[in-house]
Amino acid sequence: MKKLFVFMIDALCASDIEKMKEMPNFSKIINEGSYVASIETVWPALTYSCHTSIVTGTYVDRHSICNNEVMERGCKPGDVWYGYKSQVKDPTILDYARENGLTTASIAWPVSAGANYTYNWPMIVPYKYKDYDAEKYLYGNATDNLLEKYFWKYGLHQKGPDAELDRLTMAIAPDLIRDFGQPDVMFVKMCDLDTQRHNYGVYSEEAYIQLRRHDLELGVLLESIKRYGDYENTNFVIMGDHGQTNIEDVLNINVLLKQAGFIRTDENGEIIDCDCYAHSTALTCCIELKNPDDKKMAKKVKDFLLTLKEDKDIQLRYVYDKEEMKEIFRVDGPFDFITESNRDISFSDKLDKDTIWASTEPGDHKIGRATHGSRGDRKETTLFIASGPSVKKGVVIEKANMVDEAVTMAKMIGFDMPNTDGRILHELLVE
Known part of the structure; x- marks a missing residue:
């Protein structure tokens, strides 16, 4: 049976493809597969809106996540961020996978708290939280199987002023594959490239060092699947949610x-x-x-x-x-x-x-040295890279839409997502 493994890199830019071709793990997926050179994001191109469109295959007017922050009328700034799967009005590719009898995993994905996935560790601890009781946000929102297995030893990565979500993700994800077996559908999200670009700029040395680290992290996950999963029958996807622009x-x-x-x-x-x-x-x-x-x-x-x-x-x-x-x-x-x-x-x-x-205020997600949120036609859009048994080798599509991704990934593993806004990228697929 074919499987799907998705490696999401927040703020992966279209121009990163050339450097990725020089890195060992990214290049392996690129050379063995195909890619879309420019994914036009939904609008506004914010992390939570884009991640939700990626998994639902629908636009903002349908799935309802129009910002990172919950927006309400009343002449006041947004404070609380979206976080709960119940706030998303459309089903996701993981919902459809479950309906088709597949096991599902989601690690550090936005707006997924409380989702009925087989394994789920959502991005639910608040953006600026620096205290020491992160578990109050996770219990009841992450799945019990992961909390019971990993929080005691990995929960420290979400506690205190030096909390680091990517460290947590890279602790849980390979262990999940080893301890529970490779899920049929697995989404893993990394944050730190976005952070470095907000801090230092789109084309900074710090950003490219972080991109190289994400390549190493992907390598760990690929090795985990080789050791404990079904590598030959897995379709691999590397994707971003938006580009960034220097301010x-x-x-x-x-x-x-x-x-x-x-x-x-x-x-x-x-x-x-x-x-x-x-x-x-x-x-x-x-x-x-x-x-x-x-x-x-x-x-x-x-x-x-x-x-x-x-x-x-x-x-x-x-x-x-x-x-x-x-x-x-x-x-x-x-x-x-x-x-x-x-x-x-x-x-x-x-x-x-x-x-x-x-x-600008370096590091701020709105007014940092670089940021995002624009229409999808700015210089830096994002990428969709795929390889595996369902993917042709050597195809480059110049442009596609973000809402095309979910239905295309679903097709890779043999099911359809009805009533979405995207089209299946048949040009990429072995059919």
Whole structure:
């Protein structure tokens, strides 16, 4: 029986393919298989939105994960992040695999807490959590089989100020394959390339050192499958969720809206009232109206945003309203406009600033030295690489869509995913 093993690298860029060809483990998969040179992401190209589209094969307007942070109306920043499988409105490839009698595993995948997979260790401990009782987030959300087997010795990697999710992932994943046998479908997600690019930039030496480490980590997992699994019958996929872009400037968009009179604050800078409020999605910005039914105010806000297209410093690329973003880009959520600059500007939704411009903050996932979140047509998109018994050798597809990936991977191991938005990439497959 054919199996599927997926190695997800957060912030894997399309241009990384040339360096990957020089690394021993990546090159093995590339040379024995085929790849898509540019995967157009869903929009906004954020980790949680993209990961959800990758496994559901549907766009944001269907699966509902429109941001990393849970967005709610009320002129306030998002604080809590998405995390629970119950928040995803569409079934995933792992759900369909289970329905087809296959065993499933998901390690460190976003928005998967509580999923009914055979083995599941979700990305559920909060993004900035640095305390010592991470288990309170895991129990009831990860599967008991993994918690009972591994938390006592590997849980330390999710505790304290030096917590490191990739260390945890690389402790659990090879042991799972050895201790439980190779699952029929296994998804493993790595985070640190994204972190290094936020910290140091897209093409930094630190980023390429981290890419090399991910190659070594893949090597450990390949060896685990050779020793304890069914290597010859496994289809291997290496993929990314989005690219990244080096940032020139940071725009404090809510400060700008305040200066324009749309946000009113007290002497401490706390919001008293607002007509609209901006939520940063890094390279893009989602703007909510306090009253979406107020057509007069909606026009006033949109007209103001449209003037920023002509501003020589801001240079907004577009301003789409709710109907346009849903019809053209399949984006929906509790907001009414979405915009992005022609320049490499990241948006900050902070209000506690005196000016509309700010400097990048290395490491910040919105306003770091590099970030993401834009439409899928920027320079750096991401990759989809596959090899195995179901995959042709030597095929290069120049471009495909993120929603094509789930249905293509499902086809590799013999089942279909009905009612999705993607197409099967038959060009890659042995059929």
